[in-house]
Amino acid sequence: EDTSRGAYDRASKAAEQVRQILRANGIEPKAAEIGYFSLQPVYDYKTAKRKLVAYRVNANVSLKLKDFSKIAPIVQQLSESDVTENQSLNYTLEDMEAAKTRAVEDAYRRARESATAVARASGRTLGELSYASVDTFENIRVVNPLQARAMSTMRMEAAAPAPTEEFTPQSVVVTAHVNAMFTLR
Incomplete structure (x- = not known):
């Protein structure tokens, strides 16, 4: 995102998507634990003076499941949404x-x-x-x-x-x- 506010808003939207995916699969969002949340500037280092080009948000969310039948639908829905880069x-x-x-x-x-x-x-x-x-x-x-x-x-x-x-x-x-x-x- 171009601004820190834009990155934060996108992260908020992604978090809401995760909540909706969990609810759609019968899981309360409180069951998920957030490990960390960071908002970082991204710089272009190709020039002598580094230039701010964007902002990036990283978060780690953990979910403990006993019902393995819910894993595939949750992973599928997360991969189809604009929420995660890797799982x-x-x-x-x-x-x-x-x-x-x-x-x-x-x-x-x-x-x-x-x-x-x-x-x-x-x-x-x-x-x-x-x-x-x-x-x-x-x-x-x-x-x-x-x-x-x-x-x-x-x-x-x-x-x-x-x-x-x-x-x-x-x-x-x-x-x-x-x-x-x-x-x-």
């Missing part, structure tokens, strides 16, 4: 903290079993835990924007099942590394 889809675990806790518990159990085996092999018994450190990592697969663009060309019939229907969701791997130090008796 991406992410698959994440809903309760990451519970998964991390379970991974830590499993890692600690394996560490204790290994320590018990070492103690037994040396003719000793395992004592109390004297020190532990924990590190967790989640391997979240991000869909390539080119794949997301390919998905946006997919049209779904109203009676057609969601592409993910009857399939088991992909596993999200949560790894815990536990260093445990036990006393020996």
Whole structure:
């Protein structure tokens, strides 16, 4: 846009289009979270004195869905509107903290079993835990924007099942590394 006001107005119009698309798909706009919103000048750097040529608005909106049948229509409608330059889809675990806790518990159990085996092999018994450190990592697969663009060309019939229907969701791997130090008796 030529002016910051024009860019802001266009962003406001785009935001309203997103709200309408969400409502048309039975989703309240409050379910979407805005990650950032920025209004930036665009300069022409080809000349010695940089010249302001336009303004650009960037925003990041996240939407968490459990009903995968709504993904294709929303992506299709967003790609057909003048709202987005690129879109991406992410698959994440809903309760990451519970998964991390379970991974830590499993890692600690394996560490204790290994320590018990070492103690037994040396003719000793395992004592109390004297020190532990924990590190967790989640391997979240991000869909390539080119794949997301390919998905946006997919049209779904109203009676057609969601592409993910009857399939088991992909596993999200949560790894815990536990260093445990036990006393020996």
